[in-house]
Amino acid sequence: MDVNALAFYVFAAITILASLGVVGQRNPMYSVMLLITSFGALAGLYVLLDAPFTAVTQIIIYAGAIMVLFLFVVMLLNVPREEPGLPGVLGALGTRGMQIGAVLSLVLGIEIVWALSRVGLGWFGQDAAATSVSSVTLIGKSLFTRHAFAFEATSILILVAMVGAVVIARRER
Amino acid sequence: MIPLNYYLILSGILFAIGTAGIFLRRNLITMLLSVEIMLNAVNLTFVAVGRYRGTVDGQIITFFVMTVAAAEAAVGLALVISLFRHRETLSPDAFTALKW
Numbered sequence: 001m002d003v004n005a006l007a008f009y010v011f012a013a014i015t016i017l018a019s020l021g022v023v024g025q026r027n028p029m030y031s032v033m034l035l036i037t038s039f040g041a042l043a044g045l046y047v048l049l050d051a052p053f054t055a056v057t058q059i060i061i062y063a064g065a066i067m068v069l070f071l072f073v074v075m076l077l078n079v080p081r082e083e084p085g086l087p088g089v090l091g092a093l094g095t096r097g098m099q100i101g102a103v104l105s106l107v108l109g110i111e112i113v114w115a116l117s118r119v120g121l122g123w124f125g126q127d128a129a130a131t132s133v134s135s136v137t138l139i140g141k142s143l144f145t146r147h148a149f150a151f152e153a154t155s156i157l158i159l160v161a162m163v164g165a166v167v168i169a170r171r172e173r
Numbered sequence: 174m175i176p177l178n179y180y181l182i183l184s185g186i187l188f189a190i191g192t193a194g195i196f197l198r199r200n201l202i203t204m205l206l207s208v209e210i211m212l213n214a215v216n217l218t219f220v221a222v223g224r225y226r227g228t229v230d231g232q233i234i235t236f237f238v239m240t241v242a243a244a245e246a247a248v249g250l251a252l253v254i255s256l257f258r259h260r261e262t263l264s265p266d267a268f269t270a271l272k273w
Contacts (some may be wrong), residue, residue, distance in 0.1 A: 016186055022206055035206050042217060046217075051224065054220055054235055058216075065243065066209070098196055105189055106193070133229050143236070150237060157241070165250075166251075
C-alpha cells in the first residue's frame with residue numbers, strides 16, 4: 001500500500017469517527033472540539049487532492065473562525081447538557097420520532113453510498129490527472145475573471161449577514 | 174492514485190452522519206454543527222470532482238460554500254442567542270409558537 005492510500009484511509013477514518021462523535025454525545029463543548037478535529041482531517045484530504053490552498057482556507061476559516069464563533073456561543077450561553085432520553089437501549093437514541101429519523105438517515109446513507117459506488121470517472125469527462133489544479137495563480141485568475149460576479153455577490157451576502165446578525169442578537173429595550 | 178469513488182463515498186457517509194445529527198440531537202447548537210458537517214461533505218465532493226476533471230472550478234465553488242457557511246453560522250448563532258434569551262433553553266421542542 002503506498003503512502004497516498006494509507007494517508008487517505010487514516011484521514012477518512014479520523015473524519016468519520018470525529019463526525020460520529022459530534023452527533024453521538026450530549027455535551028456541545030465536546031461536539032465543537034471533535035468537529036475541529038474532523039475539519040483538520042478534511043484539510044489533510046484536500047492536500048491529498050492536490051488542493052493545498054483549499055486546505056489552508058479550510059483550517060483558517062472553518063477551524064479558525066467559524067468554530068471559534070461556535071465555541072464563543074457555547075461558552076457564553078453555558079448550555080446545560082441535553083436531557084437523557086427514555087430508559088433502555090433504544091431509549092438512548094431518544095423519542096420515537098428521533099429513532100425513526102435515525103433509521104431514515106441510515107437508509108439515506110446506504111442509498112447515497114450505493115449510488116456513488118457505481119459512479120465512474122466517465123461521468124465527469126476526461127481524467128485529467130496530469131493537469132495540476134494546485135496553482136493559486138490559476139484559482140485567483142478564475143475567481144476574478146469568470147466568477148467575478150459571484151465574488152462580488154458574496155461581499156453583499158456577507159454584509160447582509162453581518163447586519164442581520166447584529167439586528168437579531170441585539171437586546172431590545 | 175485513489176479512485177474518485179472513494180472520495181464520493183466518504184462524502185456520502187459524512188452527509189448521512191450530518192442528517193442523523195439533525196434528527197438525533199435536541200440541541201440547537203449541535204444541530205447547526207450537523208449542518209456544517211453536511212456542508213463539508215459537499216465541499217469534499219466539489220474538490221474531488223474538480224481534481225479528477227483537472228479544473229479549479231471545484232475549489233472556487235468550495236470557497237463560496239465556505240462564505241455561505243460563515244454567513245449561516247453568524248445569523249444562526251445570533252438566532253440561537255436570541256432564542257435562549259427568551260426561553261432559557263436550547264431544545265427545539267420549546268419553540269412551538271409558530272405551530273398550528
